Amino acid sequence: MSINSKNKGSRFERKIGAWFTKWTGYKFERNRAGSGAWHSNKDSTSDLTCTDERHAHRCKISIECKNYKEIKFEHLLLGNKGCDILKFWEQASKDAKRANKVPILCMRYNSMPSEEFFFVVGKDLSSVFYKPIFDKANIMVIDVPKIDEILYVFMASDILKNVNYKLVHKQAKLILKNR
Template sequence: MANSKKKGNRFELKISKWFTEWTSFKFGRTPYSGANHQSRDLSSDIMCQDERHAHRCKISVECKNYKDIKFEHVLLGNKSCDILRFWEQASKDAKRAKKVPILCMRYNSMPANEFFFVVEGGQGTIGDYIWRQSKKASMSIFTSVNLYIFLASDILENIDYKSIHKQAKLIVKNQ
């Protein structure tokens, strides 16, 4: 297995544990994660595996752990911008599964227990709810899509998963 694949697998396991802690439901790596699968049920890198919640879970989680993530590429309109490419993949997979996308991304020199929690912004979105509830600064990127970027530690400390899941259910219902 290539080092980048191992790195991605480790990050997916870390994110699974984080989501399990945040939601109180068991999350784990999706079988064949990273494969180009077309199954609606295998649409993200990690998934809820808790029998009490898995069939109701309305979030699709994509994980990206790269050497470097260049936020300035968004501002410069760089066509090969990793962040926008990551978001496009997360959105496409979530749409196929009739879920709401969440992108978890980090770069190498970030603190070990930190990552970026990226969601769509705008009125009635999960990003809007988190932005109003959050106690710390966040970043908004406005391009062809509005993205809100939060630190995972802020989400864990200040945002209740049940409220996010309720919002996700409304979004999916209205799609």
């Protein structure tokens, strides 16, 4: 990984942290595990973590961020073994499981509008996003038999306008309780 791509990823993580802070009302920041600043936070597996003392210990979501030159959804349909989206989701899921959290994947490609990104959740968490924006937004549903998962892809701007984070947190807690 080049220095430029590492810087690009760090900038994207900071931007997504600010977005989550705005959406949730709680402070989210890049995860700097190993810096010493995060010694009390067990969520050292995801790209972002809630650092707000009012919520950090209760936060049940694990956030993976990916900012790439291209994101090719058609690779899912073609069954390409090296499909980046599958790799991204598998990493998000693995990291979330390790932290006993529910995964959320935030992806963007270079030519997207600067304030926009794809917001991806699995079938367990989808209903809390799907219902409030069903008639108001574009939603992509991807059945991925290879990993026995259905992914729901939303635009971040639709989530920000239409979905209440408290409902997401409540659903994530329920998912973890029923595992």
